[in-house]
Amino acid sequence: MSPEGEQVEAAGRVWATRAGISLGPLDLIADGAARNYVLQIGDKRFHGFVVRRGEAVFGYVDRCPHAGLPLAQQLDQYLTPDGGLIACSWHGAMFTVEAGACVGGPCVGAKLSPWPVEVREGRVVTA
Template identity: 80%
Template structure:
């Protein structure tokens, strides 16, 4: 693979209204990875489902800048209560993305505004 082919630009946000698929693709208490091709760049994010609520974050640890999961869709602690960076063990609240343990306590994941709408997960406008 050439350097040009491997050097795809990353972007850190998406526009509102992108249909990510049925809510049922994410089991309750689990997370799902999304990679979106937007123009010449890619966005990497993940969504956690808690009941009918969804919480989205950019897939990038504030400690080292790496994607959080080393295995596809493995973003949560075994009990599903916290988001976990599999590289250095940092743990984050699902609802706010605040680091509550590990090397970056007090830091936050970058939110990716998403919502459950009519049984589907869609990107949303950032809060005002």
């Protein structure tokens, strides 16, 4: 895609957040599940999601590297039925939870863009 196309596509969106934004208690995300977050940043929005594995969290920008679409067509439905992988509901791309690496579907070898998050004192916070 050309840089000009990237700019048009990105209108109204930002692809990163500053550190220190509290996203809420870890308990808002069920263990083995994911949760969507939309943050207003100035006049733009950031779309991301967080997957929980025990006390660990993994955050990603909600944008498939294959077609640039958000991964989930239904709110918070980012994982395969067994919860083992992140799945794009549009074209079937599959990604590892821990690294965001595409291991199946139309973009094998690509990666999700990481969204740095961590757990501090029982809360999920941008890092």
